[in-house]
Amino acid sequence: MHTMPDAATPPSLLIERGASLRTFNTFGLPALAKTLVKVQSEADVKKVVNHPELGRAPKFILGGGSNLVLTQDVNLCVIKVEIKGIRLLETRDDAHIVEVGAGESWHETVRWCLDQGLPGLENMALIPGTVGASPVQNIGAYGVELKDRFESLDAVDMVTGRTVTLDGDACGFGYRDSIFKRHLSGKSVITRVRLRLPRPWVPVLGYLELERKMTETGIAQPEARQIFDWICEVRRAKLPDPAVIGNAGSFFKNPVVTPEQCRDIIGRDPEIVHYPLDDGSFKLAAGWMIDACGWKGKSIGRAGVYERQALVLVNRGGASGAEVVTLARAIQESVYGRFGIRLEPEPVVV
Numbered sequence: 001m002h003t004m005p006d007a008a009t010p011p012s013l014l015i016e017r018g019a020s021l022r023t024f025n026t027f028g029l030p031a032l033a034k035t036l037v038k039v040q041s042e043a044d045v046k047k048v049v050n051h052p053e054l055g056r057a058p059k060f061i062l063g064g065g066s067n068l069v070l071t072q073d074v075n076l077c078v079i080k081v082e083i084k085g086i087r088l089l090e091t092r093d094d095a096h097i098v099e100v101g102a103g104e105s106w107h108e109t110v111r112w113c114l115d116q117g118l119p120g121l122e123n124m125a126l127i128p129g130t131v132g133a134s135p136v137q138n139i140g141a142y143g144v145e146l147k148d149r150f151e152s153l154d155a156v157d158m159v160t161g162r163t164v165t166l167d168g169d170a171c172g173f174g175y176r177d178s179i180f181k182r183h184l185s186g187k188s189v190i191t192r193v194r195l196r197l198p199r200p201w202v203p204v205l206g207y208l209e210l211e212r213k214m215t216e217t218g219i220a221q222p223e224a225r226q227i228f229d230w231i232c233e234v235r236r237a238k239l240p241d242p243a244v245i246g247n248a249g250s251f252f253k254n255p256v257v258t259p260e261q262c263r264d265i266i267g268r269d270p271e272i273v274h275y276p277l278d279d280g281s282f283k284l285a286a287g288w289m290i291d292a293c294g295w296k297g298k299s300i301g302r303a304g305v306y307e308r309q310a311l312v313l314v315n316r317g318g319a320s321g322a323e324v325v326t327l328a329r330a331i332q333e334s335v336y337g338r339f340g341i342r343l344e345p346e347p348v349v350v
């Protein structure tokens, strides 16, 4: 690997060839990027678009690498987004608007908002990754999704080099999904996200784990900071810290089925954990199904199923992306064999 300032661009744009991506993905999987460019401003992104050689190359956009399974070297121009900055942009009657650079840590952003007396993100504490990645898969936890706290974002179109501002409707948010996972994949770089924190603040306490904390502590009306602390405790108890054990959070989406399918499965497996959705369909707990198939704590090669949460696959040390994918396929087959449900991976597999 070598680092060289490119003659055709101003010196601030650093281009690396054959760069290791191991430390840039939370699974800790080994892979090289043919070309890696770190961007620290919107102007840097535009320099990439106008670069005589990089401009035409297909792009791969990397945030915190927390939702990524690398099974091979990346033969594209990898853009690592390191755009910083966070500020309270505006206070309206109905909301505070906070503007955040795409390269800021999501969790630190949640903490910063609370420190400024701006509650609303506390249920999404400790989600790994960057702010720029948060709209891509519409992150969510404990009853709140990014789309519920989203105002707009700025992104640079990698073909025209123009900045576009998109609101929530334009982002096409769905369950762990948005247009950035679909037709805009690799075509636009998110540079800034504006978060909408509703006023007055209303706590979201409907999740079983939070109800349990309220009962245990006798705190019936928790402050946002208290909810933040509880969420951190709940997550630390059952999700592995990527800094200690490589992982990408939930490996599979929770499948959504029709009432008929749900009834059929309950008929055979009365214990199955399921939740009714507003549109009449049901969401099934993939973690429960994987657990029921006996996978918890099992491994294939150096890839394993986390002991405390079967929905999370982990790198037991030195795993390859191929081992992770082999394990994921074996799990998909056993879940299909027993429940007739095809589990869909949540992270992007490259």
Ligand code: EPU
Binding pocket: 140, 141, 142, 143, 248, 249, 250, 251, 252, 253, 254, 273, 285, 286, 287, 288, 291, 296, 308, 309, 310, 311, 346
């Ligand atoms: N369960 C088991 N065994 C397991 C795992 C889960 O029986 O090994 C059961 C649990 O007891 C529970 C049910 O399955 O009754 C659901 O599990 P849990 O509440 O832990 O939530 P989840 O469905 O596994 C989802 C999100 C998480 C998010 C939590 C809380 C997805 C794919 N995952 O997990 O998001 O933190 O709800 O809202 O939607 C992520 O996306 O990376 C992520 C961690």
